[in-house]
Amino acid sequence: MTAFDRLIAYQRDTAALAQIAGRLGWDQETMMPRGAAAQRGVEMAAIEAVLHARRSAPEVGEWLADARAPDEVGAAHLREIRRAYDRATKVPGDLARRLAQVTSEAQGIWAAARAGEDVAAFLPVLEDVVALKREEGAALAAGGDVYDAMLQDYEPGASAEQIGAMFDAMRPRLVALRSAILAKPAPKGLSGQFDEAVQMQLAVTLAQAFGYDMARGRLDKAVHPFSSGSGADVRITTRTSPTDPFNCIYSTIHEVGHAAYEQAIRPDFALSALGQGVSMGVHESQSRIYENQIGRSRAFTGWLFGRMKDAFGALGPEDAEAFHAAVNRVHKGYIRTEADEVQYNLHIMLRFDLERALMSGDLQVRDLETAWNDRFAADFGYVVDTPSNGLLQDVHWSVGLFGYFPTYALGNVYAGCLHEAMRAALPDLDARLAEGDTSTATAWLRDHVQQFGGLYEPRQLIEKASGAVPSEEPLLRYLETKFTALYDL
Amino acid sequence: MTAFDRLIAYQRDTAALAQIAGRLGWDQETMMPRGAAAQRGVEMAAIEAVLHARRSAPEVGEWLADARAPDEVGAAHLREIRRAYDRATKVPGDLARRLAQVTSEAQGIWAAARAGEDVAAFLPVLEDVVALKREEGAALAAGGDVYDAMLQDYEPGASAEQIGAMFDAMRPRLVALRSAILAKPAPKGLSGQFDEAVQMQLAVTLAQAFGYDMARGRLDKAVHPFSSGSGADVRITTRTSPTDPFNCIYSTIHEVGHAAYEQAIRPDFALSALGQGVSMGVHESQSRIYENQIGRSRAFTGWLFGRMKDAFGALGPEDAEAFHAAVNRVHKGYIRTEADEVQYNLHIMLRFDLERALMSGDLQVRDLETAWNDRFAADFGYVVDTPSNGLLQDVHWSVGLFGYFPTYALGNVYAGCLHEAMRAALPDLDARLAEGDTSTATAWLRDHVQQFGGLYEPRQLIEKASGAVPSEEPLLRYLETKFTALYDL
Missing domain, CATH: 1.10.1370.30 (Neurolysin; domain 3)
Structure with a gap:
């Protein structure tokens, strides 16, 4: 198998797992019993971790370096796989984890603040989110x-x-x-x-x-x-x-x-x-x-x-x-x-x-x-x-x-x-x-x-x-x- | 972290992913649109592959070798993780793939044979299944x-x-x-x-x-x-x-x-x-x-x-x-x-x-x-x-x-x-x-x-x-x- 073929085969499983994550999101909004929310959070985090690991896997970087697209469609595949790989590898793992944690908390704080018409209750956590997003943006922009x-x-x-x-x-x-x-x-x-x-x-x-x-x-x-x-x-x-x-x-x-x-x-x-x-x-x-x-x-x-x-x-x-x-x-x-x-x-x-x-x-x-x-x-x-x-x-x-x-x-x-x-x-x-x-x-x-x-x-x-x-x-x-x-x- | 703690943390994600696979099975029998069956097959295979890789990961073997259970409950955790690890590592990958393929085909042949009251149509593929299961059983039994x-x-x-x-x-x-x-x-x-x-x-x-x-x-x-x-x-x-x-x-x-x-x-x-x-x-x-x-x-x-x-x-x-x-x-x-x-x-x-x-x-x-x-x-x-x-x-x-x-x-x-x-x-x-x-x-x-x-x-x-x-x-x-x-x- 060529590096290109390996990438395509690998991407197929990644795409299938991404579909599964999407299906869980659908279930959460339509069918999931209300008592299952906390457990579902752990499940979602587990499949997101699998997806992140696949998108940023070192072999993907190696295959991308070696792959030659056979045609225009192949070039588009490589473009999109490369985009996901760059996205997944540019942000340090620790920053990604802090962002996930803070935004998860912030959503709850926002919902309570909205219900209580209390802007002051929301702004401190929004400051944290903005600071972390700037940090993430800087990592992604690499100078841009x-x-x-x-x-x-x-x-x-x-x-x-x-x-x-x-x-x-x-x-x-x-x-x-x-x-x-x-x-x-x-x-x-x-x-x-x-x-x-x-x-x-x-x-x-x-x-x-x-x-x-x-x-x-x-x-x-x-x-x-x-x-x-x-x-x-x-x-x-x-x-x-x-x-x-x-x-x-x-x-x-x-x-x-x-x-x-x-x-x-x-x-x-x-x-x-x-x-x-x-x-x-x-x-x-x-x-x-x-x-x-x-x-x-x-x-x-x-x-x-x-x-x-x-x-x-x-x-x-x-x-x-x-x-x-x-x-x-x-x-x-x-x-x-x-x-x-x-x-x-x-x-x-x-x-x-x-x-x-x-x-x-x-x-x-x-x-x-x-x-x-x-x-x-x-x-x-x-x-x-x-x-x-x-x-x-x-x-x-x-x-x-x-x-x-x-x-x-x-x-x-x-x-x-x-x-x-x-x-x-x-x-x-x-x-x-x-x-x-x-x-x-x-x-x-x-x-x-x-x-x-x-x-x-x-x-x-x-x-x-x-x-x-x-x-x-x-x-x-x-x-x-x-x-x-x-x-x- | 001790080897035992690592195993427990790792197992948590494995268990969460297993729950996801179960949820997909539920969806398939209750909610899934009929036209989605083939795609769902690919999705299920992708998450089963993730689960198999996690259960048979070399680090699990290493942690199991080093882990000391702190108490009776810990010993039970190790017993069950070890059982899953042994199961996942004893059967050669090629045999597991052949079994998955043959049983997937055999199920369709069985359904048609049952509908047509045609035992002869089912027996050849059942022979294949039995032969592969004997092979798998021998690998699992290791002489027993x-x-x-x-x-x-x-x-x-x-x-x-x-x-x-x-x-x-x-x-x-x-x-x-x-x-x-x-x-x-x-x-x-x-x-x-x-x-x-x-x-x-x-x-x-x-x-x-x-x-x-x-x-x-x-x-x-x-x-x-x-x-x-x-x-x-x-x-x-x-x-x-x-x-x-x-x-x-x-x-x-x-x-x-x-x-x-x-x-x-x-x-x-x-x-x-x-x-x-x-x-x-x-x-x-x-x-x-x-x-x-x-x-x-x-x-x-x-x-x-x-x-x-x-x-x-x-x-x-x-x-x-x-x-x-x-x-x-x-x-x-x-x-x-x-x-x-x-x-x-x-x-x-x-x-x-x-x-x-x-x-x-x-x-x-x-x-x-x-x-x-x-x-x-x-x-x-x-x-x-x-x-x-x-x-x-x-x-x-x-x-x-x-x-x-x-x-x-x-x-x-x-x-x-x-x-x-x-x-x-x-x-x-x-x-x-x-x-x-x-x-x-x-x-x-x-x-x-x-x-x-x-x-x-x-x-x-x-x-x-x-x-x-x-x-x-x-x-x-x-x-x-x-x-x-x-x-x-």
């Missing part, structure tokens, strides 16, 4: 930019400068759009009670309508919806609320976007370094284009309105136009995960700028709450009322996820690029969506994005698929056009 | 008895000679009892349709009545009921049939016996070499005493009759006596898993004698069907009508499980010993059971058997708990007394 190094965990090839330039161009136009919208009267939302079992039936119907293959997946309930797994076993979760069926419907479509991506990857990439979505940003582009550009379009919501009337009877909105307006309602709110298409990106940019400043040292943890609240008031036009609606709302920083937030907005940017190209390629798309037929859209995404898994780097993939260098312009054009019409601006 | 060596995988410390002597003493008395019973008129069974959702509700009620802690477990449906996991996450499955609620009820109680054992083990043994039931025989003693000596007793069935009438209305039997007779009905049948308390052990003895002869070479695979059918006719008094009711009924041999069958009957023998001691210690047991209160019985079993996990070797444990050397006499006395009364012999 610390925040850029962190980004690579979620968005290989991305740079903070490039993302920052995009976001700076988006911010004033989104703030202006938000201001104009909020000056108008808000459309009516849904009203009534919506049977939760019927919502779950509708969720299954929608998942399948968007091409999710239930023979290689399943749909369950969880507190926070997520998609999990790759290849032949990609599971999704959703949630229900008796007064807000849109929560269930759009969570489901969002997760189906993630899951359909994983299910569509070339079967010969299964259990390899290329057998999953290439980055968080590209992943989010799929979930967002399913959820928003397709799922919240006038054409598709026309069809959905009919299905919802069949399922629930009277909803509130009395025709498809009013229903479309309700689906796309923009309203004052503090919580990122509940934000509409316009305000969502403002949430992300706020976090991106603050976490970048925390990592560079330009912002101190003790000044974080003021910085958050000032920025929020400036961009949203209203004032944070309580910490759980502000700085304490997201789990990310407590568990050390720095560099993750920007991929959410990057996903929206990529979705904008793909959507424009897809519309140009599929002139009858709205006619299909109006019949609830998403297949031409999902087929286009499968052919141009999803099938490739980790073969191309993120920006290269989006450029190939959309035929243009990725830019924020298509997303902004889409949002301005859509909401100008909806709100008669 | 091959079948004894195999027994150690399931029943540490057991010998075929000892088990054979027990079974030889049991066989004529059980054959005589069966003959006498089948000469009598059969009592009426249940009649009617039984809502399967109500059966599952009753299963939850019964599981909790028998002390199963749902906060550290869960109950789902599966084709073949099983219990899975140790410590804080012990899950059970059951099944339902619209015409036979006893299937659900007694499968549930049986699996609760296994699960309660795991849940009752001392918490300080969790994720250690002592943190699970000590043998298949002792495990089966718990499931059987829950299911039979308690669950099928006159006292408990009196209470159960009331619960079933409440749940289903008319059942067939009109009073508690008739209900007790229906629960304990002995009838002609071919299938081990459906057999009553009297005939079950005859099934096991048949398999024990045949597989022992296969391993010693006294019986050839080509003569197996004749040997099975002759023995069946001799012991059961009626003739096997079709291979799926005979030689092809069990999966065990196809997957290489030789030495496993006798532990089922050994479990019954141990249950007999424990039951006699428990009755002597708890004079008011029937009064409690008549009220559906199993707590004194389960507490006695927890205190005398379950809490100890792997601390004592099986026979030693049963002797300590029952106060006598394990013997078949208590089981035979119990069966003869019970069925003489039930059938008016």
Whole structure:
């Protein structure tokens, strides 16, 4: 066997073990008895240790040094295996252990602080997390930019400068759009009670309508919806609320976007370094284009309105136009995960700028709450009322996820690029969506994005698929056009 | 750290990874999408390889050579770690791989052969399995008895000679009892349709009545009921049939016996070499005493009759006596898993004698069907009508499980010993059971058997708990007394 062949064979077992860790995560959120949490923590640590040992094994370094890729696909395998090896070997074991321990504690402290609206209780441990993450970033950056190094965990090839330039161009136009919208009267939302079992039936119907293959997946309930797994076993979760069926419907479509991506990857990439979505940003582009550009379009919501009337009877909105307006309602709110298409990106940019400043040292943890609240008031036009609606709302920083937030907005940017190209390629798309037929859209995404898994780097993939260098312009054009019409601006 | 401490720390991760493998097995039978089977096979092989590498790691051998146990518990840890190390290092890797491959194929061939009633299609691959198992047994036995060596995988410390002597003493008395019973008129069974959702509700009620802690477990449906996991996450499955609620009820109680054992083990043994039931025989003693000596007793069935009438209305039997007779009905049948308390052990003895002869070479695979059918006719008094009711009924041999069958009957023998001691210690047991209160019985079993996990070797444990050397006499006395009364012999 050549060094290349050895690497591929070795990676197969590593990928299989990573799938197992993912399956345990799914079990934890859906099936695990509550009394098993502590034991599960030990189990997760044990399999993570196995994965870390495999990724950083000296023989992987030796094989990587000797391996010659036979072709473009082989080169991509080596690129991804090398990335994981470098990641695993650059951070000293002792630092990794301290980070694991502190973030594990910090998550509990964050949850208690949020419940108690007590910022002061959270900041000391956040200081520890920030200090350790800077140390980790320095080890990963090896002299380069610390925040850029962190980004690579979620968005290989991305740079903070490039993302920052995009976001700076988006911010004033989104703030202006938000201001104009909020000056108008808000459309009516849904009203009534919506049977939760019927919502779950509708969720299954929608998942399948968007091409999710239930023979290689399943749909369950969880507190926070997520998609999990790759290849032949990609599971999704959703949630229900008796007064807000849109929560269930759009969570489901969002997760189906993630899951359909994983299910569509070339079967010969299964259990390899290329057998999953290439980055968080590209992943989010799929979930967002399913959820928003397709799922919240006038054409598709026309069809959905009919299905919802069949399922629930009277909803509130009395025709498809009013229903479309309700689906796309923009309203004052503090919580990122509940934000509409316009305000969502403002949430992300706020976090991106603050976490970048925390990592560079330009912002101190003790000044974080003021910085958050000032920025929020400036961009949203209203004032944070309580910490759980502000700085304490997201789990990310407590568990050390720095560099993750920007991929959410990057996903929206990529979705904008793909959507424009897809519309140009599929002139009858709205006619299909109006019949609830998403297949031409999902087929286009499968052919141009999803099938490739980790073969191309993120920006290269989006450029190939959309035929243009990725830019924020298509997303902004889409949002301005859509909401100008909806709100008669 | 001493060598002993290193071993204990290392074993903790090994035990955690073994729990993960068990959880995957549970998922496969309950939740996994059908399209994921092939990928799951790769995942299972990957984690089994990790476990094998850990169990046979050279440093374990070195630590074992140097380790000094600080006390009795420490000595038991070393005993169990050494057993796993010896098992993992004695069988050459190439033989283990061939066995894994052949048994994986053989299981599929067996399933097809059983469906097609085609013994000839199964025998060639069974020959391969038997030949490889003999080779493996010789490696494990290192000059000793091959079948004894195999027994150690399931029943540490057991010998075929000892088990054979027990079974030889049991066989004529059980054959005589069966003959006498089948000469009598059969009592009426249940009649009617039984809502399967109500059966599952009753299963939850019964599981909790028998002390199963749902906060550290869960109950789902599966084709073949099983219990899975140790410590804080012990899950059970059951099944339902619209015409036979006893299937659900007694499968549930049986699996609760296994699960309660795991849940009752001392918490300080969790994720250690002592943190699970000590043998298949002792495990089966718990499931059987829950299911039979308690669950099928006159006292408990009196209470159960009331619960079933409440749940289903008319059942067939009109009073508690008739209900007790229906629960304990002995009838002609071919299938081990459906057999009553009297005939079950005859099934096991048949398999024990045949597989022992296969391993010693006294019986050839080509003569197996004749040997099975002759023995069946001799012991059961009626003739096997079709291979799926005979030689092809069990999966065990196809997957290489030789030495496993006798532990089922050994479990019954141990249950007999424990039951006699428990009755002597708890004079008011029937009064409690008549009220559906199993707590004194389960507490006695927890205190005398379950809490100890792997601390004592099986026979030693049963002797300590029952106060006598394990013997078949208590089981035979119990069966003869019970069925003489039930059938008016």
